[in-house]
Amino acid sequence: MAGLITLNPLNQRRWESFCHNRRAFWSLWIFLFLFLLTLIAEVVANDKPLLVKYDNQFYFPFLYNYPETTFGGDFELETDYRQEYARELIEPHGWMFWPPIRYSYDTINYKRVAPAPPSGENWLGTDDQGRDVLARVIYGFRISVLFGLTLTLFSSLIGVTAGAFQGYYGGKIDLFGQRFIDIWSGLPVLYLLIILSSFVEPGFWWLLGIMMLFSWMALVDVVRAEFLRGRNLEYVRAARALGMNNSRVMFRHILPNAMVATLTFMPFILTGAITTLTSLDFLGFGLPAGSPSLGELIAQGKANLHAPWLGITAFVTLSVMLTLLVFIGEGARDAMDPRK
Amino acid sequence: MTTASEPLLQIRDLNIEFFNGDTCETAVEHAFLDLYPGETLALVGESGSGKSVTAQSILQLLPRAHSRCSGSIQFAGENLLDIDTGTLRRIRGDRISMIFQEPMTSLNPLHSVQKQIGEVLALHRGLSGSAAEQRIIELLQLVGIQDASKRLNAFPHELSGGQRQRVMIAMALANEPEILIADEPTTALDVTVQRQILALLHELQQKLGMSILLISHDLNLVRHNAHRVAVMQQGKIVETDTTDNIFSSPKHPYTRMLINAEPSGFPVAPSDSSETLLQGENLRIWFPIKRGVLQRTVDHVKAVNDISFSLQQGETLGIVGESGSGKSTLGLALLRLQSSKGAIYFHDQPLHQLSQKALRPFRREMQIVFQDPFGSLSPRMTIADIIGEGLEVHGMQDEQQREQLIIKALEEVGLEPETRHRYPHEFSGGQRQRIAIARVMVLKPKLVILDEPTSALDRTVQSQIIDLLRNLQAHHNLSYIFISHDLAVVRAMSHRIMVMRNGTVVEEGSREQIFENPRHEYTQALLEAAF
Numbered sequence: 121m122a123g124l125i126t127l128n129p130l131n132q133r134r135w136e137s138f139c140h141n142r143r144a145f146w147s148l149w150i151f152l153f154l155f156l157l158t159l160i161a162e163v164v165a166n167d168k169p170l171l172v173k174y175d176n177q178f179y180f181p182f183l184y185n186y187p188e189t190t191f192g193g194d195f196e197l198e199t200d201y202r203q204e205y206a207r208e209l210i211e212p213h214g215w216m217f218w219p220p221i222r223y224s225y226d227t228i229n230y231k232r233v234a235p236a237p238p239s240g241e242n243w244l245g246t247d248d249q250g251r252d253v254l255a256r257v258i259y260g261f262r263i264s265v266l267f268g269l270t271l272t273l274f275s276s277l278i279g280v281t282a283g284a285f286q287g288y289y290g291g292k293i294d295l296f297g298q299r300f301i302d303i304w305s306g307l308p309v310l311y312l313l314i315i316l317s318s319f320v321e322p323g324f325w326w327l328l329g330i331m332m333l334f335s336w337m338a339l340v341d342v343v344r345a346e347f348l349r350g351r352n353l354e355y356v357r358a359a360r361a362l363g364m365n366n367s368r369v370m371f372r373h374i375l376p377n378a379m380v381a382t383l384t385f386m387p388f389i390l391t392g393a394i395t396t397l398t399s400l401d402f403l404g405f406g407l408p409a410g411s412p413s414l415g416e417l418i419a420q421g422k423a424n425l426h427a428p429w430l431g432i433t434a435f436v437t438l439s440v441m442l443t444l445l446v447f448i449g450e451g452a453r454d455a456m457d458p459r460k
Numbered sequence: 461m462t463t464a465s466e467p468l469l470q471i472r473d474l475n476i477e478f479f480n481g482d483t484c485e486t487a488v489e490h491a492f493l494d495l496y497p498g499e500t501l502a503l504v505g506e507s508g509s510g511k512s513v514t515a516q517s518i519l520q521l522l523p524r525a526h527s528r529c530s531g532s533i534q535f536a537g538e539n540l541l542d543i544d545t546g547t548l549r550r551i552r553g554d555r556i557s558m559i560f561q562e563p564m565t566s567l568n569p570l571h572s573v574q575k576q577i578g579e580v581l582a583l584h585r586g587l588s589g590s591a592a593e594q595r596i597i598e599l600l601q602l603v604g605i606q607d608a609s610k611r612l613n614a615f616p617h618e619l620s621g622g623q624r625q626r627v628m629i630a631m632a633l634a635n636e637p638e639i640l641i642a643d644e645p646t647t648a649l650d651v652t653v654q655r656q657i658l659a660l661l662h663e664l665q666q667k668l669g670m671s672i673l674l675i676s677h678d679l680n681l682v683r684h685n686a687h688r689v690a691v692m693q694q695g696k697i698v699e700t701d702t703t704d705n706i707f708s709s710p711k712h713p714y715t716r717m718l719i720n721a722e723p724s725g726f727p728v729a730p731s732d733s734s735e736t737l738l739q740g741e742n743l744r745i746w747f748p749i750k751r752g753v754l755q756r757t758v759d760h761v762k763a764v765n766d767i768s769f770s771l772q773q774g775e776t777l778g779i780v781g782e783s784g785s786g787k788s789t790l791g792l793a794l795l796r797l798q799s800s801k802g803a804i805y806f807h808d809q810p811l812h813q814l815s816q817k818a819l820r821p822f823r824r825e826m827q828i829v830f831q832d833p834f835g836s837l838s839p840r841m842t843i844a845d846i847i848g849e850g851l852e853v854h855g856m857q858d859e860q861q862r863e864q865l866i867i868k869a870l871e872e873v874g875l876e877p878e879t880r881h882r883y884p885h886e887f888s889g890g891q892r893q894r895i896a897i898a899r900v901m902v903l904k905p906k907l908v909i910l911d912e913p914t915s916a917l918d919r920t921v922q923s924q925i926i927d928l929l930r931n932l933q934a935h936h937n938l939s940y941i942f943i944s945h946d947l948a949v950v951r952a953m954s955h956r957i958m959v960m961r962n963g964t965v966v967e968e969g970s971r972e973q974i975f976e977n978p979r980h981e982y983t984q985a986l987l988e989a990a991f
Contacts, residue, residue, distance in 0.1 A: 130839070130840065130883075353835060354830045354831075354832055354835035354836040355835060355836050355837055355838045357792075357797060357828075357830065357836075358828065358830060358836050358837075358896070358899070359838075359849070361795055361823065361827060361828045362849065362850040362853060362899070362903070363819075363820045363821075363822075363823025363824060363850070363853055363854060364849070365817075365820070365853075368853070372849075376838075376840045
């Protein structure tokens, strides 16, 4: 993959072609901005201050736990900075620097009746448990994208490897591999997930593992086809005649061809993964209760039709995220198109 | 020939430009051509000289969105560049027809022979039903297809290359055109078939009195088949004259260069103390034909059948044959890139018993150069990577040392060492073939299999590559197995020659024996067709 980093002329041309597609180009930047912003969600939305100055000493509450006694309180418990009590302790001796949104995804705003409509206090309102919707959206966006990216990465790795072996060696390996995939892809994934998640407490990694069992098949066919074609190309033959071993031939000479098809598919696998996670969360079989998730927000929107800000927020967030990803995917696909 | 009469087709000051975005490329510049009734005018030139583009512009077949033609092409009192598409369509296939180079792809694979030819008749003559059928059979008989009435429902894949080209000609002749444009009509065909097709065209010209514009890069073919010749170089017509004059007293230096480009010279004599390098015994490559539900093997395609030979150090063994004779398959089998039965000894070491892994150390000493210089270099690697990869695989990890060897190899094949940082697509066909040779030579092999290394190149480049190969052989005492269908090239390269047909060797002997005193009739037919 060194070629992608140093950008050989071919990839340079692809990058130019991608930039030429203004919609994809801007989608990529907007998405990257949103993603980076949510990656540092703890700094953007948190119920602890970023920086506290107390008695000429600096504290970083969003990174470390400080008991109340640090600031002259009574108990060895972690300081609850949102309480009047904490403010009364700290402010006479220093100051607190807060993130722009003073709620984390699980902070409950007891002062307002849940679900509360948008206001200066909760910009997008609160959900039916009194938690700030904007904070939950930010954290939910992050977890969705990270989940999607991880799933895409691993399932691509498995899919490309499986496809590469089937296509390169052909014969029985190919035959049995293909029939296995035929059967495996016939299994009803969603029901299996639901059944499996009743056996185990499905955390982030559990869900990832279960979904990976099925999502790797998306790439096998394309990669396999590329390898079937590629193994008879003359430069691949030449490489074998030079005495290269199979793995080197596969990964150095044929894989770059297959990468085009793979990279073209990846953004769409990513959107698929995000949608699946969201629908599982919506049904209540996804991430553990309390986790910030967009699916759960949709479920809340459905349960609280009198609080339209829940449903609307979930809808806008998801559609913006998926639209951006589809635009990026389209741009990538067109840039990779050899006919252009 | 009726040079005195009015020309049928007049091309005056034709310019053709291709543009892609902002870049604009001139393909043809100030071309003047006259085609007289009943004559064959040959348009010759190397690849990229603009000869096919000129031919396609006559029928306005170039992509309109990306090309611009100026000047005039006068036919029957009209300028073909100006007339509307409706009139043009009436001329295409009726008064001016065209035969293309690739008989494999220029017929629609989903249409039967009857439908393909019938379409032309229906379009221009309004013939259908039994009248059309009658005419189609007549045409097929005219182009020499046997059992024409039984062939009506045949699909292109059921026909051989030569037969397909005949069907193409039948389509082109269906409406008895005044002009037939034949764009490299025989390039994709074997020499013996080539000869038949050209004889057929000649005979049809006599019978129907049409003019032929023959586009070709093959001067030998032009010499025997054309009345007049126009030579094109980089989009310009540099010389037009009668065939006799062109070949006896060429005026333009480029024409002279083309004529002298015929491969010549002798292979380097091998040193006397030669020992046997490679030996094959009863080599056999049979592909099973499987039928039925249980996929039982009912028969075999015998690609290579019981071939034995030996090759001395420093010697070149030429393997000649037409397509499908099994010569390339044999070459691949010798390197164990294709599974085969029989014994292969390299330096008395039995290669056929070794596993692919145990074979790897030997790969360094036996190498192969492929036909297609565009396909045999990975487009994603720099030249240095391509050449250096073999060294890396065979255990040379030191980068400085590798770089030195790469530079030396590039110099040896006559390329600037600076080119090593560039990518294959920046090079011409001949240069790419040099790179492919450098990739092989850097490993210091003892045996190189050359699988049609010159067939994809122009004649002038061919002779350069042949000179290079001969020099390298003399320098390093290399053994070559030279696989080719081109007898002129084989003659310039080989000490001994094997003639293959349908997987078997029909004749084997020294260069002199084969070329001066061929015994087998197939060899005789090949020689006759080629020279």
